[in-house]
Amino acid sequence: TQLLEQSPQFLSIQEGENLTVYCNSSSVFSSLQWYRQEPGEGPVLLVTVVTGGEVKKLKRLTFQFGDARKDSSLHITAAQPGDTGLYLCAGGANAGKSTFGDGTTLTVKP
Amino acid sequence: KAGVTQTPRYLIKTRGQQVTLSCSPISGHRSVSWYQQTPGQGLQFLFEYFSETQRNKGNFPGRFSGRQFSNSRSEMNVSTLELGDSALYLCASSQETSRGGELFFGEGSRLTVL
Numbered sequence: 001t002q003l004l005e006q007s008p009q010f011l012s013i014q015e016g017e018n019l020t021v022y023c024n025s026s027s028v029f030s031s032l033q034w035y036r037q038e039p040g041e042g043p044v045l046l047v048t049v050v051t052g053g054e055v056k057k058l059k060r061l062t063f064q065f066g067d068a069r070k071d072s073s074l075h076i077t078a079a080q081p082g083d084t085g086l087y088l089c090a091g092g093a094n095a096g097k098s099t100f101g102d103g104t105t106l107t108v109k110p
Numbered sequence: 111k112a113g114v115t116q117t118p119r120y121l122i123k124t125r126g127q128q129v130t131l132s133c134s135p136i137s138g139h140r141s142v143s144w145y146q147q148t149p150g151q152g153l154q155f156l157f158e159y160f161s162e163t164q165r166n167k168g169n170f171p172g173r174f175s176g177r178q179f180s181n182s183r184s185e186m187n188v189s190t191l192e193l194g195d196s197a198l199y200l201c202a203s204s205q206e207t208s209r210g211g212e213l214f215f216g217e218g219s220r221l222t223v224l
Contacts, residue, residue, distance in 0.1 A: 033212060042200050042215030092211035097166040100153040
């Protein structure tokens with residue numbers, strides 16, 4: 001069974017601060033996704049990383065896939081209250097059976 | 111392009127009852143997956159359907175079942191409800207050409223069992 005561990009579980013910061021969320025596994029994934037979920041909504045896909053060492057940027061969010069494709073990180077620069085939400089990483093060989101991490105709950109205070 | 115639509119959004123049932131949840135995927139998406147989300151267990155995979163066939167199944171009891179219709183719409187059913195079944199049930203659709211495991215989720219059906 002492939003497991004994904006996310007850290008930290010909870011993160012509360014002030015607006016303007018930087019933060020990094022980690023997603024680690026002992027298994028190799030062919031691809032890894034990051035999602036953000038707001039209360040009362042379903043997760044929304046942010047990015048997919050496929051190649052070991054790959055770095056993708058989405059405005060103030062930077063995603064990195066580990067060289068061995070076992071881990072990933074999400075870095076947010078100058079966090080804003082609108083970044084508040086549950087961040088989930090997920091991996092899987094196919095769309096039908098993705099494994100999700102437990103998530104990181106981020107609160108950005110104005 | 112319309113997103114994934116789940117109905118109902120909220121429902122309350124009592125123990126022992128059964129419930130049916132519906133999901134309409136994004137047009138052109140043939141794979142539909144169901145997940146259960148609870149505060150303690152996170153997102154747990156229930157099952158996935160593709161072209162009306164169950165292709166993958168998670169570790170849930172037989173009380174949880176599903177099906178997919180020829181138009182790719184899917185339903186899941188939970189029989190003999192237990193208090194622990196209270197959760198947000200999420201449906202996600204994807205297409206075979208999606209990179210890796212990209213999923214597009216609906217807003218979920220919030221089930222409360224009393």
